[in-house]
Amino acid sequence: MSARREATRQRLFEAAVTLISEQGFGATTVDQIAERAGVAKGTVYYNFAGKTELYTALxxxxxxxxxxxxxxxxxxxxxxxxxxxxxxxxxxxxxxxxxxxxxxxxxxxxxxxxxxxxxxxxxxxxxxxxxxxxxxxxxxxxxxxxxxxxxxxxxxxxxxxxxxxxxxxxxxxxxxxxxxxxxxxxxxxxxxx
CATH class of the missing domain: 1.10.357.10 (Tetracycline Repressor, domain 2)
Structure with missing residues (x-):
């Protein structure tokens, strides 16, 4: 995995962990994770099939x-x-x-x-x-x-x-x-x- 992709995944993990710990898994959306990480929604789906896969990887x-x-x-x-x-x-x-x-x-x-x-x-x-x-x-x-x-x-x-x-x-x-x-x-x- 490239350093750039790893850095993006790290930002997504940090955004997801913060949001999910604040409001729970069910209330957290992919849009919110992307916004918090400062990336496009498509970037989340490029790295993970969806929110569940992101969470599991996290x-x-x-x-x-x-x-x-x-x-x-x-x-x-x-x-x-x-x-x-x-x-x-x-x-x-x-x-x-x-x-x-x-x-x-x-x-x-x-x-x-x-x-x-x-x-x-x-x-x-x-x-x-x-x-x-x-x-x-x-x-x-x-x-x-x-x-x-x-x-x-x-x-x-x-x-x-x-x-x-x-x-x-x-x-x-x-x-x-x-x-x-x-x-x-x-x-x-x-x-x-």
């Missing part, structure tokens, strides 16, 4: 970016230490991309078969990073017995999303380090350490 793009950040953080050390770094990376990512996070929460889990694959991508690529670290901890004997790592990974991921959105909504001037310190203490309590 979610996939966002999930890939989030998962990449989480994988980078997971590679920082042993599983227990890496887990807290992954949660920190998630808080930072959501803090920087809160409209995208709101979009994921508001739209992706609706009963729409089009987005089931996208939710599966979120589970395998982003939540899977956390579950993978928990699996490694369990293999090392560093996790309490009987913990379902898939459920625990989803719970920790969801907790971090909720905390990040609450932080950005209610106390945006609060430093990330303070928010992360509280999350880190909670996870240490869960892990027994």
């Amino acid at each position: 979610l996939e793009w966002g999930i890939q970016r989030l998962a990449a950040r989480l994988r980078e953080a997971a590679a920082t050390g042993p599983p227990r230490a890496a887990l807290t770094e992954v949660l920190r990376a998630e808080l930072a990512f959501i803090g920087a991309h809160e409209a995208l996070a709101r979009l994921l929460l508001a739209e992706a889990w609706r009963t729409n078969r089009v987005w089931y694959a996208t939710v599966g991508q979120l589970r395998s690529e982003a939540i899977g990073v956390i579950s993978g670290l928990l699996d490694a901890m369990a293999a090392d004997g560093d996790l309490p017995e009987g913990i379902d790592t898939a459920v625990a990974g989803s719970a920790l991921f969801g907790m971090a999303v909720t905390v990040a959105l609450d932080w950005r909504t209610r106390a945006p001037d609060r430093p990330l380090d303070e928010v992360h310190a509280t999350v880190e203490r909670m996870v240490a309590g869960f892990l027994g350490g």
Whole structure:
């Protein structure tokens, strides 16, 4: 894909994420997305078959970016230490991309078969990073017995999303380090350490 086309798609993603997070998927039109992105309506259709395809590509793009950040953080050390770094990376990512996070929460889990694959991508690529670290901890004997790592990974991921959105909504001037310190203490309590 050319750099110019990629830049256009980026503008479309940014316009779509802003509009959809403000007014919802159903109320957002292709005309509005094109206008916000500063392109002709035909440009949207040149890049995507329609609004649903744009939205699906937007979610996939966002999930890939989030998962990449989480994988980078997971590679920082042993599983227990890496887990807290992954949660920190998630808080930072959501803090920087809160409209995208709101979009994921508001739209992706609706009963729409089009987005089931996208939710599966979120589970395998982003939540899977956390579950993978928990699996490694369990293999090392560093996790309490009987913990379902898939459920625990989803719970920790969801907790971090909720905390990040609450932080950005209610106390945006609060430093990330303070928010992360509280999350880190909670996870240490869960892990027994």
